[in-house]
Amino acid sequence: MRVSNAATGQMSSDLFTVVASGCQVGAGSSVVQSYTVAMNQFSALFKRLGATGAKIVSVTPASQETPKSPLAVNSSAPAKKAVTSSAPKNKPNSTVPVNTYKPKAPFLGTVTENYSLLKEGAIGTVQHITFDLSGGEPQLEYVEGQSIGIIPEGEDANGKPHKLRLYSIASTRHGDSYQDSTVSLCVRQLEYKNEAGEQIYGVCSSYLCGIEPGSKVKITGPVGKEMLLPEDEEANIIMLATGTGIAPMRTYIRRMFEPREREANGWTFRGKAWLFMGAPKTANLLYDEDFLHYEKEFPDNFRYTKAISREQQNAKGGRMYIQDRVLEHADEIFALIEDPKTHVYMCGLRGMEPGIDEAMTAAAAAKGMDWSELRPQLKKAHRWHVETY
Numbered sequence: 001m002r003v004s005n006a007a008t009g010q011m012s013s014d015l016f017t018v019v020a021s022g023c024q025v026g027a028g029s030s031v032v033q034s035y036t037v038a039m040n041q042f043s044a045l046f047k048r049l050g051a052t053g054a055k056i057v058s059v060t061p062a063s064q065e066t067p068k069s070p071l072a073v074n075s076s077a078p079a080k081k082a083v084t085s086s087a088p089k090n091k092p093n094s095t096v097p098v099n100t101y102k103p104k105a106p107f108l109g110t111v112t113e114n115y116s117l118l119k120e121g122a123i124g125t126v127q128h129i130t131f132d133l134s135g136g137e138p139q140l141e142y143v144e145g146q147s148i149g150i151i152p153e154g155e156d157a158n159g160k161p162h163k164l165r166l167y168s169i170a171s172t173r174h175g176d177s178y179q180d181s182t183v184s185l186c187v188r189q190l191e192y193k194n195e196a197g198e199q200i201y202g203v204c205s206s207y208l209c210g211i212e213p214g215s216k217v218k219i220t221g222p223v224g225k226e227m228l229l230p231e232d233e234e235a236n237i238i239m240l241a242t243g244t245g246i247a248p249m250r251t252y253i254r255r256m257f258e259p260r261e262r263e264a265n266g267w268t269f270r271g272k273a274w275l276f277m278g279a280p281k282t283a284n285l286l287y288d289e290d291f292l293h294y295e296k297e298f299p300d301n302f303r304y305t306k307a308i309s310r311e312q313q314n315a316k317g318g319r320m321y322i323q324d325r326v327l328e329h330a331d332e333i334f335a336l337i338e339d340p341k342t343h344v345y346m347c348g349l350r351g352m353e354p355g356i357d358e359a360m361t362a363a364a365a366a367k368g369m370d371w372s373e374l375r376p377q378l379k380k381a382h383r384w385h386v387e388t389y
Contacts (some may be wrong), residue, residue: 097142106149111215114209114212123281129187131217140222143228144248147168148166150207150218151219166221167208168186189209227347232341233271234271237256243348278306279309282308315327334364340383346386346387350389
């Protein structure tokens with residue numbers, strides 16, 4: 001976040017101009033931007049620039065030059081070698097908690113609630129389950145976008161303890177109760193028929209969906225850094241989710257727009273957030289009322305687009321899937337992607353990836369771009385985040 005002289009209370013002699021260069025997605029030229037910050041803000045700025053893949057071109061005292069507006073300009077000139085700095089050289093996300101509890105010594109959490117997320121007429125079983133994390137030493141802490149492991153009770157067919165399963169966390173770091181002492185999951189019971197026609201139920205998902213409040217559960221983790229939010233309060237966030245892939249998206253959206261979260265975070269989101277949610281039926285839309293509320297309360301910052309496959313039709317008369325919505329809004333999506341502050345998050349069944357890729361390929365081609373080249377650029381810049389299963 002840029003901070004003005006008045007906001008810092010510093011004299012211009014205490015301020016520095018940082019010039020950074022990064023690759024503009026979809027173009028062959030560089031984008032150069034300048035930032036005027038105090039020395040004590042170097043670490044936060046360098047971390048934010050590093051997350052976008054930008055390179056530091058120069059750092060100079062602001063008093064040595066005439067202030068300029070930090071407008072992005074195209075430049076074909078090669079970037080100068082970055083200057084050295086006394087700012088801390090922390091690795092990205094180095095402070096994010098990982099593997100506080102391991103499978104051989106899991107944390108024993110207590111179930112505090114377990115309720116259905118589906119409305120009448122929905123397909124399947126999906127539960128919102130919350131665990132009490134208090135009393136642990138060390139404390140099991142996590143951040144938005146991470147996962148925890150669950151070790152179900154009982155033994156497998158070979159008489160060995162069941163292996164853990166990973167689930168995306170559905171609550172912010174403060175928990176649904178804002179007490180910093182709970183974690184919540186959004187779990188769909190796995191059901192399918194095997195080759196013999198027998199109905200099979202997932203071991204861990206069935207264990208969790210049927211668990212009673214008061215039960216003790218073995219929890220490991222947290223794990224994962226792929227789906228973390230950027231620290232930039234002015235970032236743009238595009239979210240593509242199907243089914244329980246909504247879990248990390250819920251954490252982002254609550255962190256951005258839930259009033260008590262905003263108070264606790266000290267992080268005031270001012271960018272654009274756009275959620276694309278896929279479900280087979282309206283009754284299967286998870287946390288739908290919450291998202292509609294945020295869209296109403298923050299119309300300039302949050303947009304909510306649904307793809308309901310069994311109730312809506314795409315332009316060709318077929319079922320409406322999330323990739324069809326991406327195609328419909330291709331121009332707007334790519335206008336956002338061309339902004340280096342934009343991050344894209346995808347979570348859900350692995351089968352959604354080919355459809356999204358196909359839609360993005362067509363949308364990119366319409367703008368004269370090659371998605372097969374564009375996506376690796378976004379990935380390298382830590383702006384394309386995928387977690388599918």
